[in-house]
Structures are given as C-alpha cells and as structure tokens.
Amino acid sequence: MRDIADQVRTFIVEDLGWEGPRAELTDDLPLIEKGVLDSLGLLSLVTHLEDRLGIRVEDRDMVPDNLGTLRNIDRFVAQKLEAARDRNTPATR
Amino acid sequence: MTDLLHQLLRESAARTPHATAVIDDAGVTTYAELDQRANQVAHLLRSRGVRPGDRVGLHLPRTADALVGVYGVLAAGAAYVPLPLGVPASRLRTIVIDAGIRIILAAHDDTTQVRADLGGPDSPLTDVVAPRAAAELSGEPPQIPVEPDDLAYVLYTSGSTGVPKGVMISHRNAMSFVDWAAREFCVTGEDRLANHAPLHFDLSVFDVFAAAWAGAAVVPVPPQAAAFPAVLADFVRTQQITVWYSVPSALNLLVSRSGLRAGDLPALRLVLFAGEVYPLPQLRSALETLPDACFYNLYGPTETNVCTYYRVPRPFPADSAALPIGIPLPGIDLCAETDDGRLAGVGETGELCVRGTTVMRGYLGDPARTAQALRPVVDGPGIPTYHTGDLVTRDSDGHWHFLGRRDSQIKTRGYRVELGEVERALALHPAVVECAVVAVPDEEFGHLIAAFVVLREEVATARLTAHCRTVLPSYMVPWRMRAVTALPRTTTDKIDYRLLKADAEESAHAGHR
Numbered sequence: 001m002r003d004i005a006d007q008v009r010t011f012i013v014e015d016l017g018w019e020g021p022r023a024e025l026t027d028d029l030p031l032i033e034k035g036v037l038d039s040l041g042l043l044s045l046v047t048h049l050e051d052r053l054g055i056r057v058e059d060r061d062m063v064p065d066n067l068g069t070l071r072n073i074d075r076f077v078a079q080k081l082e083a084a085r086d087r088n089t090p091a092t093r
Numbered sequence: 094m095t096d097l098l099h100q101l102l103r104e105s106a107a108r109t110p111h112a113t114a115v116i117d118d119a120g121v122t123t124y125a126e127l128d129q130r131a132n133q134v135a136h137l138l139r140s141r142g143v144r145p146g147d148r149v150g151l152h153l154p155r156t157a158d159a160l161v162g163v164y165g166v167l168a169a170g171a172a173y174v175p176l177p178l179g180v181p182a183s184r185l186r187t188i189v190i191d192a193g194i195r196i197i198l199a200a201h202d203d204t205t206q207v208r209a210d211l212g213g214p215d216s217p218l219t220d221v222v223a224p225r226a227a228a229e230l231s232g233e234p235p236q237i238p239v240e241p242d243d244l245a246y247v248l249y250t251s252g253s254t255g256v257p258k259g260v261m262i263s264h265r266n267a268m269s270f271v272d273w274a275a276r277e278f279c280v281t282g283e284d285r286l287a288n289h290a291p292l293h294f295d296l297s298v299f300d301v302f303a304a305a306w307a308g309a310a311v312v313p314v315p316p317q318a319a320a321f322p323a324v325l326a327d328f329v330r331t332q333q334i335t336v337w338y339s340v341p342s343a344l345n346l347l348v349s350r351s352g353l354r355a356g357d358l359p360a361l362r363l364v365l366f367a368g369e370v371y372p373l374p375q376l377r378s379a380l381e382t383l384p385d386a387c388f389y390n391l392y393g394p395t396e397t398n399v400c401t402y403y404r405v406p407r408p409f410p411a412d413s414a415a416l417p418i419g420i421p422l423p424g425i426d427l428c429a430e431t432d433d434g435r436l437a438g439v440g441e442t443g444e445l446c447v448r449g450t451t452v453m454r455g456y457l458g459d460p461a462r463t464a465q466a467l468r469p470v471v472d473g474p475g476i477p478t479y480h481t482g483d484l485v486t487r488d489s490d491g492h493w494h495f496l497g498r499r500d501s502q503i504k505t506r507g508y509r510v511e512l513g514e515v516e517r518a519l520a521l522h523p524a525v526v527e528c529a530v531v532a533v534p535d536e537e538f539g540h541l542i543a544a545f546v547v548l549r550e551e552v553a554t555a556r557l558t559a560h561c562r563t564v565l566p567s568y569m570v571p572w573r574m575r576a577v578t579a580l581p582r583t584t585t586d587k588i589d590y591r592l593l594k595a596d597a598e599e600s601a602h603a604g605h606r
Contacts, residue, residue: 017558017570032320035179038567039320039346040506040538059350063323 005074011048016041027071032064042067049073055080096241097264098271099167101305102128103234112282113310115157116332122157124308127164129232130157130224134165134198136235137227141196141220145170145237148247148457150189150197151292152176152207153224155313159292161224162198163301167264170237172244174259175293180566182210184257188249189218192259192457196220241265247457248295248395251502251511251569259457260395267298269450270398273422274299275306277402278336278363278389284309285332285360289319289339294507295395296367299338309336319343322351326358333360337386340507341371342538348382349375355382367391367399368507369539370495371416380409392418392495394509396466396479398451400425401493417492418485425449427493428478429485434471437486444499445485446470448478503532505540508568512542515561515569519544522560524552529580530571531594533601543597544571547579573597 009025012018018025018036031037037045045067046057055077061067066076095101105112106128114127122130143149149166151173153159166173174192176185188194189211199207201223212218245264249257280286286304288311290296304311318328325347329337337344344366347353364379364386371390380388388405403419421427428436429443437443448470455463467477484496501512515530527547532540546557554574561570581589 013559014553014555015558017555017560017562017574019559019562032316035567037320039343040572042320043537044572060323060352062321062350064317064321067321068317 004077005070007052008045008049008070008073011045012036015048016044025070027074028069030069032068049077053077053081055084096268097167097239098245098267098302098305099131099164099239101271101302102131102164105305105308109282109308112308114304115160116285116310116312117156118315119156122160127157127160128234130161130227131164131168132232132234133227133230134161134224135168135237136230137222138165138169138171138196138198139235139237140230141222143169143171143196145239145243147171147196148174148192148194148244150174150176150192150194150211150218152178152185152197152199152203154178154200155288155291155315158200158224159313160301160311163292165198165224165227167239167245168235168237170239170243172246172261173292174247174249175291176211177291177293177566181563183564184566186211186216188257188259189216191249191256192247193217196222198222198224201225239264241268242454244454248293250395251509251514257514258459258462261454261457262398263454266398266451266453267302269424270422271298271302271306274399275303278303278365280304280307280309280336282308284335286311286336286338287329287332287334288313289337289343290507294368295398296338296340296507298398299365322346326351326353329358329361334358335360336363336365337361338365338367340368340539341366341375342369342506344371344379345375345537348379353382355384358383359385361386364388365391367393369504372536373413373416375536376405376416377409380405380407390416390418392493393447393451394479394481394483396453397425397447397449397481400447400449400451401427403492415494417488418495419492421447421493422449422451425451426478428470428473429487430470430480436470436472439487439489442484442486442496445481445483445493446478447481448476452477452479503540503542505532505542506538506568508566510540510542510569515542515544515565515571518561518564518569519546519557519571521564522557524548524550525557527580529588529590529593531590531597533594533597535601541572541601542569543573543575543593543601545575545577545580545593545597548576573600 106124110125114124115122149171151162204221208221241264247259252258286300288300312332318325390403391399393400401418403417426448431437431443469475470478482499512530519528526549530544535541581592583589
C-alpha cells in the first residue's frame with residue numbers, strides 16, 4: 001500500500017517538478033488547494049497511474065475522494081487493482 | 094452611464110443594496126457590504142500613502158476579499174496589479190519592481206511572508222496590508238477625483254525578451270467593453286456569473302464588472318472545482334450559475350469529463366469562451382450537452398480587451414470547418430496588414446490591427462515597446478493601432494477568422510506564452526548549455542510545452558523542471574523535459590525547431606491520453 005503513495009510522491013517531485021521538500025507531501029495534504037496539482041497535473045498523474053499500474057481511471061473517478069490527497073489516491077488505486085484482479089480471476093474454472 | 098469601474102459598484106449598492114454581490118465559502122456578501130468594505134480599504138490605502146495613479150498589488154485568495162481589493166484600489170484612485178497566489182516569488186518580484194508597487198493587499202495570514210518574499214533593498218515595496226485591517230475605518234466613499242483615462246489596472250503577460258510586460262488599461266478602455274458586454278449579453282440582477290479566470294487573466298474583467306454593472310452575483314470557482322470536472326459540474330448546478338466565461342479547455346473539462354448529460358444545467362443560459370481556438374468536435378459536444386445555452390466566441394489580446402465576437406449558430410452547420418472570431422465590437426476598427434505592407438482584402442491573410450476605445454494605453458514603463466505595438470497602419474490615418482501579431486483573414490460575410498501567429502507565441506490553457514521566455518528561464522540554470530522549447534498542439538489544453546536541453550553535467554531533468562517552477566508560472570513550465578546530447582541543426586546552423594516539434598508531437602501522442 002505505502003508504495004503507491006510513495007510512487008505518487010516521486011511522480012510529483014520528478015515529473016511535475018514540485019519544488020518543495022518531499023517531507024511536505026504528507027498523506028493528508030490537500031493536493032489541489034496547496035497548488036501541488038492543477039487540472040493538467042491531475043490528468044498527467046492519472047495517465048501515469050494508468051500506464052504504470054494498468055488500471056483504468058474513468059471520468060467519474062476523478063473526484064477529490066479518490067484523488068484529493070495521497071491517502072485517497074493510495075486507497076483508490078488499491079481498490080482499482082483489486083477490482084482488476086477479481087475480473088482477471090474467473091469464478092469457475 | 095458612468096465611465097468609471099468603481100462607480101458601477103456604487104450605483105448597484107445604491108440601487109439594490111441587499112442584492113447578492115459575491116458568494117464564496119464564507120457566505121453571501123451584499124452590494125451594500127461590498128461597497129462599504131471597498132470604501133474602507135480605499136481609506137486604509139489613502140492613510141498608507143496611496144495616491145491617484147499609484148499601482149497597488151493584489152495578492153488575495155479568490156473570495157469576496159479579492160473584489161474588496163479590486164474596488165478598494167480603484168476607489169482610492171489607484172490601479173490594481175494582480176499578483177496571483179501560487180506563482181514563484183521571483184516572478185512576482187519582477188512585477189513589483191517593474192510596476193513600482195509600494196503597497197500590496199494580501200490575506201492577513203500571508204502578510205509577513207509576502208513582505209519577506211517581495212520586499213528588501215532592491216524592491217519598492219514598503220507595506221503589505223490585509224483588507225481586514227480596514228474594518229474600523231469609514232465606509233463612506235472617499236472623495237477622490239478619477240478621470241476615465243486614468244489607469245484602472247495593469248495585467249502582466251509573457252514577453253518575448255524574457256521579461257513580462259505590463260499592459261496598462263484605463264477605466265475608459267475597460268468600460269467600453271464592460272458596458273457593451275453587459276448590454277449585448279443582457280446581464281441582469283437575476284444572473285449569477287461564475288468567475289473561473291483569475292484576476293491576472295483579463296477574462297475576469299467581464300465577470301467582475303459586468304456583474305456590478307447589472308447588480309448580479311459573482312461566484313468565484315473554488316480550486317477543487319477547477320481541478321475536478323465532476324465537482325465543477327456540481328458547483329455550476331448547485332450555485333445555479335447562469336453565465337459561464339472561460340477558456341475552451343476549462344469549458345471542455347466541464348462538459349465532457351464531468352459525467353454531465355444534456356439538459357443537466359438548465360439554469361446556464363449563456364456560455365462565453367475566449368483565449369484559444371475551440372476544437373470543433375469539442376464545441377459540438379458542448380452545444381449538445383448545454384442545449385439551452387447561447388454560445389459566443391470572444392476574441393481579443395489583453396492589449397485590446399475583447400475586440401470581436403461571434404454568436405455560435407444553432408443548429409451548428411455540419412459543414413463548418415472553423416469557428417470565426419466574428420465581427421468587431423461597436424466603435425472598434427479592424428484591418429489586416431499583409432507582409433508586403435498592404436491592407437489585406439477579403440480572403441487575403443494579414444496581421445490583425447485593432448483601433449478603438451478598448452485598446453490599451455501602452456506597456457508600463459516601456460515607451461519603445463509601446464511605440465512598436467501601437468503604431469499607425471499602412472495606408473491608414475496616423476492613429477496608433479495595436480498590431481496583434483495574429484494572422485487573420487476576413488470572409489465575404491465580413492466575419493474575421495484567426496489563422497495563427499506570426500511569431501513563437503503560443504496559447505496554453507488560454508494563457509499567452511512566449512516560448513523564448515521559457516528558453517531564457519531554462520538557460521538560467523547553471524547546468525544548461527543550450528536549450529530549445531517547442532509547443533505541441535493538444536486538444537484539451539491548447540498546447541503542451543516541451544523542452545530539449547543540452548547539459549554540461551549530469552542533472553536530473555526533474556531538477557530543471559523544479560528550477561522552472563521557481564521562476565515561471567505553472568502554465569509556462571515545460572510539460573516534457575528531455576536531455577539530449579546536441580540540438581539538431583538546419584543547414585544554416587539554426588536550431589531545427591521543426592524536427593524537435595515533430596519529435597515532441599510523437600512522444601506526446603504516445604504518452605498523453
């Protein structure tokens with residue numbers, strides 16, 4: 001679990017070039033209000049998560065409860081991965 | 094009719110004191126309250142030495158306080174200069190020095206930081222005050238003579254030499270547009286205008302002042318809503334927004350990524366967009382999702398305010414290849430100058446030149462650049478005319494069409510960006526030997542900026558992006574940064590921008606959805 005939030009931290013620092021200290025990116029930091037992500041940054045992050053983790057983020061998933069903080073992202077991605085695993089495991093074989 | 098912007102607020106406060114002027118997280122501010130708070134701030138600024146003609150910085154969150162700041166500065170006879178939150182201090186500092194700003198209005202909790210970031214020996218800044226510090230002062234309007242040709246605000250835009258330029262707009266310049274727009278779009282006291290554009294972006298001029306013209310309510314879009322389309326749709330619905338004005342990319346996020354269905358926003362009667370070209374497939378989908386709203390394409394560089402408009406026809410013709418920028422506002426003269434120094438005829442391409450009351454007074458403290466931008470047109474009377482740098486053509490119906498730029502200026506999310514300014518910012522980094530910046534067209538954001546850098550030592554490109562973030566506003570920070578061993582050259586040894594652009598486009602298509 002922790003490694004998803006950490007991956008996102010790395011993405012924010014390395015790809016989005018966030019200039020603040022990494023320690024400031026706490027689990028509950030409101031990423032939009034604090035200016036860490038704007039609309040383009042958010043779309044880049046979603047694309048990154050889709051590419052890296054093979055999940056699909058629908059438009060209706062784009063809400064603060066899923067993507068507003070690192071904690072939310074962590075939980076949201078975990079749910080997505082779990083749902084994908086369930087789909088890939090046929091119920092009867 | 095008044096010709097002063099702050100008079101609009103005074104008149105609405107006298108006419109409908111209890112009408113809603115602003116709705117923000119803190120609740121409703123009425124016209125009487127907004128007027129009173131603005132007058133208090135004007136008295137505060139006067140007591141701190143602000144005099145007519147001064148420039149006062151606004152570094153305020155997007156709440157009622159921002160409007161209190163705008164009107165307080167104007168009522169004090171001064172001009173406001175937006176210093177947006179979230180922009181690197183170094184860039185704001187450049188603006189503070191260029192505009193000779195001695196006083197900044199900032200949120201109470203930010204005053205110490207702003208003083209530390211933007212003050213100091215080489216800065217004219219002497220005072221940072223919060224609007225709330227004015228709470229005990231008189232709410233009566235200060236008696237300060239203001240003339241229509243006095244400056245109302247200065248907006249800084251990207252400059253090709255690497256230094257932003259301050260566009261000076263007078264009360265008359267802005268009022269010519271506001272008065273026309275409020276009438277043309279039938280804005281009334283029943284309307285609720287969403288304010289999506291920040292104050293440093295001139296789309297905000299309509300939201301703020303057309304609302305005051307009509308005694309309508311302004312509802313600033315909260316940051317969460319601006320980033321999450323579904324939250325934005327919910328905001329427009331629950332706030333019963335009737336008038337929306339933004340760049341096409343923001344409007345597109347609202348209509349195509351929010352889960353909205355046709356007819357979900359019945360209150361929204363008017364949709365205005367400006368700042369960049371609206372891709373037609375996206376426009377069509379917006380027209381379908383908002384079947385009852387009237388759409389207008391507005392056009393105009395910051396230097397001219399809005400100078401043309403086009404009402405999008407319904408039904409939208411299926412064979413339409415491009416959206417015109419339309420016809421000039423009343424009192425605005427347009428012409429196009431060809432490369433060989435003639436006035437372009439119907440169907441010919443030329444640089445759009447604009448003359449009339451909405452056109453700026455000039456660039457602050459830069460008479461040379463002002464004279465270059467505001468010069469008579471060929472074959473025309475010797476009247477200063479703004480040369481936009483935009484290539485246009487006029488069709489046989491009299492509609493003007495935007496074709497592209499003469500130079501390397503691009504638009505991203507509606508913001509003007511001189512690619513040269515991004516290159517200069519990158520070149521400031523000690524590890525950069527050489528760099529080139531190109532723009533890749535993007536359906537959602539207008540353009541994305543890609544940078545190619547040759548490095549003198551090993552350094553993570555993230556460090557370069559971070560460096561850009563410390564000197565450029567976020568919309569100018571390259572979206573892709575690539576280290577290369579050398580930049581490709583043309584046969585004449587110039588940097589081969591075409592090759593770089595093709596390369597960037599290829600990787601953009603691979604990496605961006």
